[in-house]
Each structure stands twice: as structure tokens, then as C-alpha cells.
Amino acid sequence: MPKWILGHSSYFNYKRFDVSLTLRAYLGNWVYNNVASANGAYQNLTGSGMPSNLHTSVLKTGFVVPQYYSDYFVEDASFLRMDNITLGYAGTYRGQQFRLFGTIQNAFTLTGYTGVDPTSGLNGIDNNIYPRARTISTGLDIRF
Structure with a gap:
């Protein structure tokens, strides 16, 4: 809110x-960017057998697996x-x-x-x- x-x-x-x-x-x-958290890991590129687009945050964080509960993805959405x-x-x-x-x-x-x-998003989650x-x-x- x-x-x-x-x-x-x-x-x-x-x-x-x-x-x-x-x-x-x-x-x-403030909004939790769930799209970035789900697509911001290298596993999405190699782990599923079907490559998908990565979020640009993966280049900054280097996350290998999705970090669904990380506050890194809480963003100022003013x-x-x-x-x-x-x-x-x-x-x-x-x-x-x-x-x-x-x-x-x-x-x-x-x-x-x-x-x-x-x-x-709903309730602050995109x-x-x-x-x-x-x-x-x-x-x-x-x-x-």
C-alpha cells in the first residue's frame, strides 16, 4: 500500500x-517483483530442458536457482x-x-x-x- x-x-x-x-x-x-524472482536465475536457462528468457537481475546477483523469498526483488514502485x-x-x-x-x-x-x-499486482506482489x-x-x- x-x-x-x-x-x-x-x-x-x-x-x-x-x-x-x-x-x-x-x-x-513497494512491490515484490515476482516475475524477476522467478526468472532471475541461471537454472531457468539450463535446468528445464527448454531455455527461457532470464531477467536482467541475474547478471547482478548471479543467482543459480530462483530466490522466491529474497527481499532483493522488493522494489520501489512509486x-x-x-x-x-x-x-x-x-x-x-x-x-x-x-x-x-x-x-x-x-x-x-x-x-x-x-x-x-x-x-x-495483488497485495503488493507483481x-x-x-x-x-x-x-x-x-x-x-x-x-x-
């Missing part, structure tokens, strides 16, 4: 253009994420009002965490669950 959860929303408009932003930050967010960006343009066409807009959800995440997603998708959508609002 993070020590601090911060959020910020903004809305700007200039003439016919508008922009809205939503930011979220988790500070002091982050700043742009949850939503919407850009719109409002105008008129033949007397009808319209607004054309585009939205990006999960636009970017700034973090030092080496795992998949600093929020993808078990290689699918991260949140980036969604891009557009729309047209016409008023009669």
Missing part, C-alpha cells in the same frame, strides 16, 4: 479548443501516471453545433520499477498479470 496517493485534474479551453488531463501518483509504493488526456474542438457546420474529440487512457507512466506495471491497456478513442458530438 503506498504511503501517499495523489491526484490532479485540469481542464483548459482556448477559443474552440479544449484539453482535460487526469494525473495520478503513488509515492512510497509512479506518476497520466490516466486520461482529452483534446477537443468545438465548432458549427451549417448551423449545427458539433464537437470533435480524442481521448487517450493510460497515456504514460513514469516509474523506476523494472516490472511490467507498478499497479498490476505476478505478471496483464497491465492496464492503453486505449485511444475518438468521438463526434452533434447537437440538433
Whole structure:
């Protein structure tokens, strides 16, 4: 559980253009990187009969067998994420009002965490669950 959860929303408009932003930050967010602990050993390369990808931590630690309970894999997963960006343009066409807009959800995440997603785990453990998708959508609002 993070020590601090911060959020910020903004809305700007200039003439016919508008922009809205939503930011979220988790500070002091510690996560156990279970993906790194499972794949951060040389045994994964030679011991299974089928080679698999190694996590880059194996080059630093030199672990031969997986160290599932090592605190080496507890990482600071603090982050700043742009949850939503919407850009719109409002105008008129033949007397009808319209607004054309585009939205990006999960636009970017700034973090030092080496795992998949600093929020993808359960109870502070990243078990290689699918991260949140980036969604891009557009729309047209016409008023009669």
C-alpha cells in the first residue's frame, strides 16, 4: 500500500479548443517483483530442458536457482501516471453545433520499477498479470 496517493485534474479551453488531463501518483509504493524472482536465475536457462528468457537481475546477483523469498526483488514502485488526456474542438457546420474529440487512457507512466506495471499486482506482489491497456478513442458530438 503506498504511503501517499495523489491526484490532479485540469481542464483548459482556448477559443474552440479544449484539453482535460487526469494525473495520478503513488509515492512510497513497494512491490515484490515476482516475475524477476522467478526468472532471475541461471537454472531457468539450463535446468528445464527448454531455455527461457532470464531477467536482467541475474547478471547482478548471479543467482543459480530462483530466490522466491529474497527481499532483493522488493522494489520501489512509486509512479506518476497520466490516466486520461482529452483534446477537443468545438465548432458549427451549417448551423449545427458539433464537437470533435480524442481521448487517450493510460497515456504514460513514469516509474523506476523494472516490472511490467507498478499497479498490476495483488497485495503488493507483481505476478505478471496483464497491465492496464492503453486505449485511444475518438468521438463526434452533434447537437440538433
